[in-house]
Amino acid sequence: MRIEKVDVLIIGGGAAGLAAAIEAKNTGVKTLLLERDRNTGGVLNQCIHNGFGLHVFKEELTGPEFMERLWEELGNLDEIIRNNYTVLKIDHINREVITLSEEGIVVFKPKALIMATGARERPLNALRIPGSRVAGVYTAGVAQKMVNIYNRLPGNRVLIVGSGDIGLIMARRLKIEGMDVLGVVEIMPEPGGLIRNVVQCLEDFNIPLWLSHTVFKIHGKERLEGVTIGKVDENFNPIPGTERYIEVDTLVASVGLIPQNELIENFVEMDPINRGPVIDDLMRTSIEWIFAAGNNVAIHDLVDFVYEEGKIAGRNAAKYVLGEKLPKPKYIFKRGNNVGVLLPQRFTGKEPFKMYLRPKKSLEKSAILFSGKVVRKFNWKIRPSEMIDLVVRNFESLPNEVLVEVNKID
Amino acid sequence: MRVFVIGAGITGSLITRELSKYDLEVHVIDKAPDIGWGVTKANSAIVHGGYDDPPGSVRAQFAALGNKMYDELSNELDFDFIRTGSYVVAFKEEDVEYLKELKKRGVKNGVSNLEILTSEELKNREPNLNKDIKAALWCPTAGITEPWEVSIAAIENAKDNGAIVHLDEKVLDIIVQNQKVKKILTDKGEYNADIIINAAGLFADEIAKMAGVADFEIFPRKGEYILLDKKLKGLVNAVIFPTPTKKSKGILVVPTVDGGILLGPNAVDLPKDQKNNLETTKEGLNEVYEKSKALVPSIDISYSVKTFAGLRPETKNKDFIIGATKIWGFINVAGIRSPGLTAAPAIAKYITEKVIPEDLGLNLSKKSNFNPFRKRIPHLEETNLEEWEKIVKKDPRFGRTVCFCNNVSEGEIVEAIKRGAKTLDGVKFRTRASFGRCQGGFCSLKILEIISRELSIPLEEIKQNYKNSWIVKGKVRP
Numbered sequence: 001m002r003i004e005k006v007d008v009l010i011i012g013g014g015a016a017g018l019a020a021a022i023e024a025k026n027t028g029v030k031t032l033l034l035e036r037d038r039n040t041g042g043v044l045n046q047c048i049h050n051g052f053g054l055h056v057f058k059e060e061l062t063g064p065e066f067m068e069r070l071w072e073e074l075g076n077l078d079e080i081i082r083n084n085y086t087v088l089k090i091d092h093i094n095r096e097v098i099t100l101s102e103e104g105i106v107v108f109k110p111k112a113l114i115m116a117t118g119a120r121e122r123p124l125n126a127l128r129i130p131g132s133r134v135a136g137v138y139t140a141g142v143a144q145k146m147v148n149i150y151n152r153l154p155g156n157r158v159l160i161v162g163s164g165d166i167g168l169i170m171a172r173r174l175k176i177e178g179m180d181v182l183g184v185v186e187i188m189p190e191p192g193g194l195i196r197n198v199v200q201c202l203e204d205f206n207i208p209l210w211l212s213h214t215v216f217k218i219h220g221k222e223r224l225e226g227v228t229i230g231k232v233d234e235n236f237n238p239i240p241g242t243e244r245y246i247e248v249d250t251l252v253a254s255v256g257l258i259p260q261n262e263l264i265e266n267f268v269e270m271d272p273i274n275r276g277p278v279i280d281d282l283m284r285t286s287i288e289w290i291f292a293a294g295n296n297v298a299i300h301d302l303v304d305f306v307y308e309e310g311k312i313a314g315r316n317a318a319k320y321v322l323g324e325k326l327p328k329p330k331y332i333f334k335r336g337n338n339v340g341v342l343l344p345q346r347f348t349g350k351e352p353f354k355m356y357l358r359p360k361k362s363l364e365k366s367a368i369l370f371s372g373k374v375v376r377k378f379n380w381k382i383r384p385s386e387m388i389d390l391v392v393r394n395f396e397s398l399p400n401e402v403l404v405e406v407n408k409i410d
Numbered sequence: 411m412r413v414f415v416i417g418a419g420i421t422g423s424l425i426t427r428e429l430s431k432y433d434l435e436v437h438v439i440d441k442a443p444d445i446g447w448g449v450t451k452a453n454s455a456i457v458h459g460g461y462d463d464p465p466g467s468v469r470a471q472f473a474a475l476g477n478k479m480y481d482e483l484s485n486e487l488d489f490d491f492i493r494t495g496s497y498v499v500a501f502k503e504e505d506v507e508y509l510k511e512l513k514k515r516g517v518k519n520g521v522s523n524l525e526i527l528t529s530e531e532l533k534n535r536e537p538n539l540n541k542d543i544k545a546a547l548w549c550p551t552a553g554i555t556e557p558w559e560v561s562i563a564a565i566e567n568a569k570d571n572g573a574i575v576h577l578d579e580k581v582l583d584i585i586v587q588n589q590k591v592k593k594i595l596t597d598k599g600e601y602n603a604d605i606i607i608n609a610a611g612l613f614a615d616e617i618a619k620m621a622g623v624a625d626f627e628i629f630p631r632k633g634e635y636i637l638l639d640k641k642l643k644g645l646v647n648a649v650i651f652p653t654p655t656k657k658s659k660g661i662l663v664v665p666t667v668d669g670g671i672l673l674g675p676n677a678v679d680l681p682k683d684q685k686n687n688l689e690t691t692k693e694g695l696n697e698v699y700e701k702s703k704a705l706v707p708s709i710d711i712s713y714s715v716k717t718f719a720g721l722r723p724e725t726k727n728k729d730f731i732i733g734a735t736k737i738w739g740f741i742n743v744a745g746i747r748s749p750g751l752t753a754a755p756a757i758a759k760y761i762t763e764k765v766i767p768e769d770l771g772l773n774l775s776k777k778s779n780f781n782p783f784r785k786r787i788p789h790l791e792e793t794n795l796e797e798w799e800k801i802v803k804k805d806p807r808f809g810r811t812v813c814f815c816n817n818v819s820e821g822e823i824v825e826a827i828k829r830g831a832k833t834l835d836g837v838k839f840r841t842r843a844s845f846g847r848c849q850g851g852f853c854s855l856k857i858l859e860i861i862s863r864e865l866s867i868p869l870e871e872i873k874q875n876y877k878n879s880w881i882v883k884g885k886v887r888p
């Protein structure tokens with residue numbers, strides 16, 4: 001077992017991890033990034049559509065192009081990136097990160113750690129949909145990888161389950177590549193992905209979107225043969241009489257992303273709504289030498305924001321290593337009415353920062369309130385599927401515990 | 411002397427291995443493409459104590475005996491077997507009476523270490539159980555295993571000792587001459603046979619009919635399950651049974667050997683023609699959830715990893731049918747419903763040590779060079795890191811993780827393919843790759859790639875499991 005000392009260690013080489021590495025490296029501290037896959041970039045590798053980078057590069061890039069920008073920024077990749085390294089365990093007491101690779105077991109001893117482990121897709125299996133267990137049921141990410149990386153089609157006729165962004169993107173992608181895309185079913189009364197994706201991926205391609213619909217049953221012997229779909233009521237119970245059989249040999253599921261925190265969730269304070277670690281505006285977790293950024297903190301809509309978070313984490317982890325005294329969190333954000341995902345949950349009150357939140361319910365006209373005071377108004381419809389970003393500049397007058405609400409206004 | 415075992419499930423596999431100890435030409439044949447894909451693949455994976463089978467039944471004759479054989483068997487065949495113990499819990503006074511009944515029955519069946527615990531005693535050992543439980547019957551010898559792994563291990567060992575394995579081959583007919591078995595006809599050929607052992611699970615009645623001994627029927631009884639994430643490891647430490655009903659042992663909460671929690675099964679009797687019906691139902695899954703929640707109220711269903719259904723081969727008398735028949739050389743091992751996994755090692759010995767010598771009058775001679783040991787594919791999660799590093803130094807593929815949820819390396823997958831896995835399920839059941847919380851989201855395409863490379867077959871031809879379970883259709887563009 002080899003032991004390796006390092007200043008800033010980053011786990012995960014997606015957008016957040018690469019951004020963190022860029023910032024940390026630029027301060028001159030010894031930075032290493034561990035990637036469990038064959039190469040870095042994470043899901044950007046397979047997202048060959050465009051729309052990435054509008055905020056941070058003011059350009060519309062594809063996923064691989066966005067990724068290459070980060071590689072360029074990072075410079076000498078070989079020095080910083082270790083591909084095919086899997087982290088087996090983090091020993092937070094001894095500050096050790098135990099890894100497996102072709103080299104064997106390497107124990108890293110970092111001065112600061114950045115978790116950039118991203119998210120995974122919820123499998124359809126986990127939803128307990130009745131029926132057969134057959135081949136032909138894929139998550140949208142697997143279907144995307146199959147088509148864009150492996151150059152293979154998943155089948156002939158497909159139904160998309162769930163209108164998350166990857167589901168919408170894949171509806172279009174599979175249609176372009178010649179599959180019969182019968183439609184998208186979404187159990188909620190509203191689409192799960194960005195409205196721009198509903199328009200560009202479904203409406204522009206005449207793919208129907210069935211809201212308040214779900215799969216009641218999966219049919220088939222060995223390969224999928226069809227599904228029964230139907231309408232659900234407001235409690236998501238099937239409405240009898242609305243059933244309809246659709247002949248498909250492929251299901252593509254986009255039924256949610258789950259932040260991956262298995263390595264830290266047993267010793268870091270977790271936020272059960274975000275399903276990620278509680279963090280402050282410096283992207284610090286409840287353990288002072290462990291930082292986190294990206295979709296493992298909470299599911300974001302845009303890679304641009306993930307990138308920005310990664311940079312904040314990288315910067316502050318480096319400062320920590322260099323012995324700079326980082327301010328302690330002074331304020332706490334608490335969820336009030338209609339607030340789902342919310343981050344950061346704590347902040348130091350030293351510098352302006354970006355807050356991200358999702359309303360639990362859609363509202364036509366609304367406002368964000370900090371302890372009763374309106375900080376931002378929306379004249380357009382806000383929805384859970386579209387994350388709101390809010391730059392917080394004025395905190396002098398805030399109480400130490402800030403109640404965040406998203407309320408309806410007239 | 412040529413023996414054919416029909417069915418490579420848990421009973422057929424262990425019988426095959428037992429036969430491979432003797433100077434015989436042993437064949438095992440299964441219509442499925444892999445070992446243990448019938449009843450063996452989907453059940454509660456429990457090695458029962460053996461206390462609750464009706465005294466005098468064939469089940470009772472083998473269950474407690476089989477249980478005792480598992481330590482040695484798991485040692486020889488190197489599969490996971492943990493004596494977790496089990497509790498039957500009672501919510502009502504009359505149920506407590508029933509526990510006493512069960513305890514007495516246990517003594518009759520040769521299971522004498524049973525103990526009735528008060529709710530206080532139970533609370534200390536299993537703090538997550540329903541607080542309304544009044545008492546529990548503790549059986550320390552009950553355990554858990556992976557039935558498919560037991561089957562695979564037994565067949566691997568039998569193969570090492572000369573047995574011949576026919577997979578993906580369906581028996582079409584059995585030729586009988588002068589009241590003796592003579593031939594087996596399959597969809598791939600015909601073979602002379604002196605002894606045929608019918609361990610065909612759900613289809614044992616059909617095989618018996620081919621030999622002209624149609625004196626029983628097998629009815630499929632479906633059980634549905636929900637598997638929960640291994641993050642819940644420790645939710646229960648032992649197998650938790652409710653007080654049983656006449657029909658079944660009820661819906662259980664079971665720890666799995668790799669740390670998950672299994673809920674189920676319900677019990678639904680299906681018509682005879684539905685021996686392939688493995689569909690889960692809304693009602694069934696709800697029943698499993700609600701009844702397991704009654705045992706362990708803190709069960710959080712959002713930890714579901716997957717659901718599945720299994721079929722048990724039930725007979726009219728709910729008992730095993732084991733023994734020689736009026737056709738010389740044709741031996742039934744049928745109706746192996748619960749506690750079949752438990753009883754299987756004892757049944758296998760009974761076939762070679764009683765049925766063949768006594769009922770068939772054949773003196774079998776033991777091979778001098780039988781090797782009882784089989785080594786498992788090494789798994790990182792079961793190995794200490796120093797050991798694992800040695801394995802990686804020898805073969806770096808063991809340092810390349812493919813399945814992140816269960817930490818399965820490329821080396822393990824390649825080894826599984828060497829040992830006979832040809833499909834995604836074949837790899838999954840041998841390595842636990844894609845068995846975890848992401849259900850193959852990260853690794854299934856990589857496994858496909860490895861199978862394609864190792865067996866030199868295109869991705870399009872690799873299956874999930876059976877013939878028509880293709881995974882990728884064809885190239886997007888040439």
